[in-house]
Amino acid sequence: MNNFIYNIPVKVYFGENQLEHLGPEVKNYGSKVLLTYGGGSIKKIGLYDNVMHELKQMGVEVFEFGGIEPNPRIESVNAAIALCKEKGIEVILAVGGGSTIDASKVIGAGVYYDGDAWDLVTRKAPIKNALPLLTILTLSATGSEMDAGGVITKLSTNEKYGIGHESMLPKVSFLDPTVTYSVNAYQTACGSADIISHILELYFNTTEDLRMLDYMMEGLLRTVIDYAPVALKEPTNYEARANLMWASSWAINGFLNGGKRQAWSVHPMEHELSAFYDITHGLGLAQLTPRFLRYCLNDQTVARYVRFGVEVFGIDKTLEPMEIAERSIQSLETFFFETLGLQKTFTEIGIDRTHFKAMADKACRGKEIKGFITLKPEDVEKIFEMCL
Amino acid sequence: MNNFIYNIPVKVYFGENQLEHLGPEVKNYGSKVLLTYGGGSIKKIGLYDNVMHELKQMGVEVFEFGGIEPNPRIESVNAAIALCKEKGIEVILAVGGGSTIDASKVIGAGVYYDGDAWDLVTRKAPIKNALPLLTILTLSATGSEMDAGGVITKLSTNEKYGIGHESMLPKVSFLDPTVTYSVNAYQTACGSADIISHILELYFNTTEDLRMLDYMMEGLLRTVIDYAPVALKEPTNYEARANLMWASSWAINGFLNGGKRQAWSVHPMEHELSAFYDITHGLGLAQLTPRFLRYCLNDQTVARYVRFGVEVFGIDKTLEPMEIAERSIQSLETFFFETLGLQKTFTEIGIDRTHFKAMADKACRGKEIKGFITLKPEDVEKIFEMCL
Numbered sequence: 001m002n003n004f005i006y007n008i009p010v011k012v013y014f015g016e017n018q019l020e021h022l023g024p025e026v027k028n029y030g031s032k033v034l035l036t037y038g039g040g041s042i043k044k045i046g047l048y049d050n051v052m053h054e055l056k057q058m059g060v061e062v063f064e065f066g067g068i069e070p071n072p073r074i075e076s077v078n079a080a081i082a083l084c085k086e087k088g089i090e091v092i093l094a095v096g097g098g099s100t101i102d103a104s105k106v107i108g109a110g111v112y113y114d115g116d117a118w119d120l121v122t123r124k125a126p127i128k129n130a131l132p133l134l135t136i137l138t139l140s141a142t143g144s145e146m147d148a149g150g151v152i153t154k155l156s157t158n159e160k161y162g163i164g165h166e167s168m169l170p171k172v173s174f175l176d177p178t179v180t181y182s183v184n185a186y187q188t189a190c191g192s193a194d195i196i197s198h199i200l201e202l203y204f205n206t207t208e209d210l211r212m213l214d215y216m217m218e219g220l221l222r223t224v225i226d227y228a229p230v231a232l233k234e235p236t237n238y239e240a241r242a243n244l245m246w247a248s249s250w251a252i253n254g255f256l257n258g259g260k261r262q263a264w265s266v267h268p269m270e271h272e273l274s275a276f277y278d279i280t281h282g283l284g285l286a287q288l289t290p291r292f293l294r295y296c297l298n299d300q301t302v303a304r305y306v307r308f309g310v311e312v313f314g315i316d317k318t319l320e321p322m323e324i325a326e327r328s329i330q331s332l333e334t335f336f337f338e339t340l341g342l343q344k345t346f347t348e349i350g351i352d353r354t355h356f357k358a359m360a361d362k363a364c365r366g367k368e369i370k371g372f373i374t375l376k377p378e379d380v381e382k383i384f385e386m387c388l
Numbered sequence: 389m390n391n392f393i394y395n396i397p398v399k400v401y402f403g404e405n406q407l408e409h410l411g412p413e414v415k416n417y418g419s420k421v422l423l424t425y426g427g428g429s430i431k432k433i434g435l436y437d438n439v440m441h442e443l444k445q446m447g448v449e450v451f452e453f454g455g456i457e458p459n460p461r462i463e464s465v466n467a468a469i470a471l472c473k474e475k476g477i478e479v480i481l482a483v484g485g486g487s488t489i490d491a492s493k494v495i496g497a498g499v500y501y502d503g504d505a506w507d508l509v510t511r512k513a514p515i516k517n518a519l520p521l522l523t524i525l526t527l528s529a530t531g532s533e534m535d536a537g538g539v540i541t542k543l544s545t546n547e548k549y550g551i552g553h554e555s556m557l558p559k560v561s562f563l564d565p566t567v568t569y570s571v572n573a574y575q576t577a578c579g580s581a582d583i584i585s586h587i588l589e590l591y592f593n594t595t596e597d598l599r600m601l602d603y604m605m606e607g608l609l610r611t612v613i614d615y616a617p618v619a620l621k622e623p624t625n626y627e628a629r630a631n632l633m634w635a636s637s638w639a640i641n642g643f644l645n646g647g648k649r650q651a652w653s654v655h656p657m658e659h660e661l662s663a664f665y666d667i668t669h670g671l672g673l674a675q676l677t678p679r680f681l682r683y684c685l686n687d688q689t690v691a692r693y694v695r696f697g698v699e700v701f702g703i704d705k706t707l708e709p710m711e712i713a714e715r716s717i718q719s720l721e722t723f724f725f726e727t728l729g730l731q732k733t734f735t736e737i738g739i740d741r742t743h744f745k746a747m748a749d750k751a752c753r754g755k756e757i758k759g760f761i762t763l764k765p766e767d768v769e770k771i772f773e774m775c776l
Contacts, residue, residue, distance in 0.1 A: 001630060003403025008396070015391025015647065211614065212631050212638075215607025223600040242389060243600050250600075259403065 001208050002259030010146050010253070011172045014246065018174055019050055022093075022136075023058030025172045029132035030090025032061045036080065036104045038068045038096045042138060045182050051095060051136065063087050065107075068096065071153045071160065071274050071281070072103035074118045081110035081117055084131065094135045094170075097191075098142025098281075101135050102150035105168035108133050120163060121152045127165035136174040139183055140244040141191030141282060143198060143252035145173040153275055158355075159362075160275035162267070175249070177241035185232050189340035190282030192228035192244060196221060196332075197285035198251040201264040204293065204304055204372045209258045217256055218311040223247045225312070229339050265371035266292050269380055272359035277351055286336040287346065291386040293329050296373045297322075305329070346387045356384045389596050390647030398534045398641070399560045402634065406562055407438055410481075410524075411446030413560045417520035418478025420449045424468065424492045426456045426484045430526060433570050439483060439524065451475050453495075456484065459541045459548065459662050459669070460491035462506045469498035469505055472519070482523045482558075485579075486530025486669075489523050490538035493556035496521050508551060509540045515553035524562040527571055528632040529579030529670060531586060531640035533561040541663055546743075547750075548663035550655070563637065565629035573620050577728035578670030580616035580632060584609060584720075585673035586639040589652040592681065592692055592760045597646045605644055606699040611635045613700070617727050653759035654680050657768055660747035665739055674724040675734065679774040681717050684761045685710075693717070734775045744772045 013021055026033055033055065042048045055062050065080045083089070084107065094104035108130035110117035119125040137145045144150065149164035183191070203217045223243050230240035250256070269292070270284035297305060302321045309315035309328030317324070337344040346352070360380035369375040375383075401409055414421055421443065430436045443450050453468045471477070472495065482492035496519035498505035507513040525533045532538065537552035571579070591605045611631050618628035638644070657680070658672035685693060690709045697703035697716030705712070725732040734740070748768035757763040763771075 001403070001626060003401070003406060006400040006402060009399075011397075012394040013391075014394060015389075018391060210631050210634055211627075212608065212611040212635050215610055216604060219603025219607050220600065222603055226599065238389060239599075243598055246598055247600050 001210070002261060004257065004259040006255070007166075008146065008169075008253050008255065010170050012146065012175055012249070013172070014175045016176055016178050018176060019054050022051065022054040022134075022174065023060070026055060026060055026091060026093060026134055027058050029134070029171060031059075032063070032088055032090045034063050034065055034080065034084055034087075034089045034092045034107070036065045036068060036092060036094045036096070036100055036107070038066070038070070038100045040066060041182070042095050045179065047095060047136070047138070047179060051093070055093075063089060068100045068103045070099050071278055072099045074121065074152050074154045077103050077106050077110060077117050077152060080107040084111045089131065092131050092133045094133060095138065097137070097139030098144040101133075101137075101144035101170070102142070102152065104133055104135075105130065105144070105148075105150040106152055106163065107131075109165060109168055118152075118154060121161050123163065127163065127167065130165065130167040133168065133170045134172045134174075135170045136176075136179070137245065138179050139187060139191055140180055140241070140248040141194040143195070143248050145170060145175065146249040146253040151271065155275070155278065158275045158358075160271040162271070173249075175245050177238055177245050180241050180245060181236045183235070185235075185341070187280075188228065188231050188235070189342050190280045190286070191248065192224050192231075192282070192340060193286035193289075193336055193342060194282035195224050195244070195248045195251045197266055197282070197289050199256065200289060200293075201266060202256050202260060203308065204296070205260050205262050206372060207260040207262050209260055213256055213258045214307070220247050220251055220256075221312045225335060232340070263369055263371045265369050265375060268363045268369060269359075269383065272363045273351065275362075276355050276359055277349070279349055279351075283342055283349065286340070286342045287344065287387050288383065290329050290333045290336065291383050293332070295379070295383050295386065297325055297329070301373065346384070351387075353385075353388070356381050360384065389598070390649060392645065392647040394643070396534065396557075396641050396643065398558050400534065400563055400637070401560070402563045404564055404566050406564060407442050410439065410442040410522075410562065411448070414443060414448055414479060414481060414522055415446050417522070417559060419447075420476055420478045421451070422468065422472055422475075422477045422480045422495070423450055423452045424456060424480060424482045424484070424488055424495070425452075425454045426458070426488045428454060429570070430483050433567065435483060435524070435526070435567060439481070443481075451477060456488045456491045458487050459666055460487045462509065462540050462542045465491050465494050465498060465505050465540060468495040472499045477519065479520045479522065482521060483526065485525070485527030486532040489521075489525075489532035489558070490530070490540065492521055492523070493518065493532070493536075493538040494540055494551065495519075497553060497556055506540075506542060509549050511551065515551065515555065518553065518555040521556065521558045522560045522562075523558045524564075524567070525633065526567050527575060527579055528568055528629070528636040529582040531583070531636050533558060533563065534637040534641040539659065543663070543666065546663045546746075548659040550659070561637075563633050565626055565633050566624075568629050568633060569624045571623070573623075573729070575668075576616065576619050576623070577730050578668045578674070579636065580612050580619075580670070580728060581674035581677075581724055581730060582670035583612050583632070583636045583639045585654055585670070585677050587644065588677060588681075589654060590644050590648060591696065592684070593648050593650050594760060595648040595650050597648055601644055601646045602695070608635050608639055608644075609700045613723060620728070651757055651759045653757050653763060656751045656757060657747075657771065660751045661739065663750075664743050664747055665737070667737055667739075671730055671737065674728070674730045675732065675775050676771065678717050678721045678724065679771050681720070683767070683771050683774065685713055685717070689761065734772070741773075741776075744769050748772065
């Protein structure tokens, strides 16, 4: 069992109508704020107006940077950094989902770097500091609202990498489940798959760790499995939206890590799909995860699948281990592709073998992924094949 | 579902041999440190020497205040406050269990108050600030290492009250499971009962809240039920001690609260037992909790017991609800009084009816406890009777 450091000093306002706290919290960190957002849905739902009202009431000076893309691009990040430097921005308020928040983290870090922020993403240069960041979450998915990581894409070279630094951890996040009422069924499904994937990257792990964390992971998985279907049927069901929202934060805020040191496997594979085809992250994860699990199943790994099947899907524990394992993978597939209604194959979303080799090489960064089992590029190619 | 604010900025070093981080962390908060501890077990296990070595290496000036009692007394707290004021203490390092840490919190708060610290405990005067506190935990039980509360006793008037303030939250806590290897079976059992009680005070709750938190509570309960017996049989089992230790922190650090607003019931009752008889807190909780649950069971509350029995003890969910409820209470009794080996009745630990009325009145603070069901003094007396 490895040692670990637990340190998540993010303050979270959870629930409806908490924006009265926004102005004072922003003001704690600065008086010149950059408001970042995506495609403008925050204007449609009235959130933009509410935010501006609260900020102006506190007398902070607001600059805006909208239009941040899903799979946010380094070009946008660099443009926003230039704006921050020009205007002397002191604090960033990200209003959006994971893309907006991820981009805002790297924008904040880029302000302290004299050059192309892509250097930070590719680790050519180290991140040393970042502007203080506050967030208002509009999509339950990536957990970016409570972690210190961000993923940025350079579409011109089909590259997408994650980077993290403690200074990029949000200071304050506002989680209002009603803000996600307008998230459509497809995005709700993709977000739910994203949450599940985060947990499974940790759950299917060979590091001996605290069983308490297994229980926590199983509980979070059951939460998503319980409530994602409710949110799909009743988009304004507060209970469902609230459970998904808080689960999204806890799936990846670091609590579940404990002392695990193993590399994630499905995320680097998915990043290649998004980098080459610009697909929705959660959809790629949903397609890859069950195939990855099936690929890793063997006599050495089966015990983990048994626990997963019994505790999460309530599969009869008296069955043969391999039978339980197979049923657990099937249950996950049923959940992703029938309950959530996500497309099941690469073929359906326009991905063919063309770039398999290049994507597999890049996912392994030329070597291998030392995860639940060690994956070499040829293994990743086989998993891609299973998704066709 | 109520709104809530989540904010637990405690940094935790979890695992063995992490004390190399102690000196720098203490130094972050000051150069004159008060080292607080209890009866001296930290000297027997060598922890005292290790701590002093790390502190001296950093060149901080160390003052000591040992001998803090179980059910820590206001007299000790006041004496330590006087020492802090005299020596200009800047930071407190508490090395011990809940009693030492609780006392240290109120010592830290008392430094900012000009008068008897009992005024703070009885809320006659508000807590406004406290010295920064770091802790090294030696007993998995109260969760004081990761929460902002403390409980102080005035034995001369048989009073024991809890008080909390955000400034009393530890800045950094060191959780090393091997430090608890020497905790004897009785204290291990009492500590485990304490952890379970904290969770059940929240679990048996009428506030509609996030189901995710139910799953978390059930997982923590199962963690303690799995591992307390292991720790009793094998005191140096790292896995067992580690799971109990991290569960103790998460049982009461605020995460499980969500939006619950209901008063705790068993703790105020137990505080009277400790105040009048100076018994171990966890033992009192173990005796009271199953009787409290039996007293509250009725057609309106039974559903909660059913979930508890099925999810935590694996009781057959096809049984009649009242049958499941009764079996769940029996399972808890079996765990406390057989598996953990704790004494089952007041009679066995020398408590009789003498002070029932006075204790019941004080537990209700003259009125009632608005908890899972509303308890008036006569209800509390009946629960005491059930414990004889």
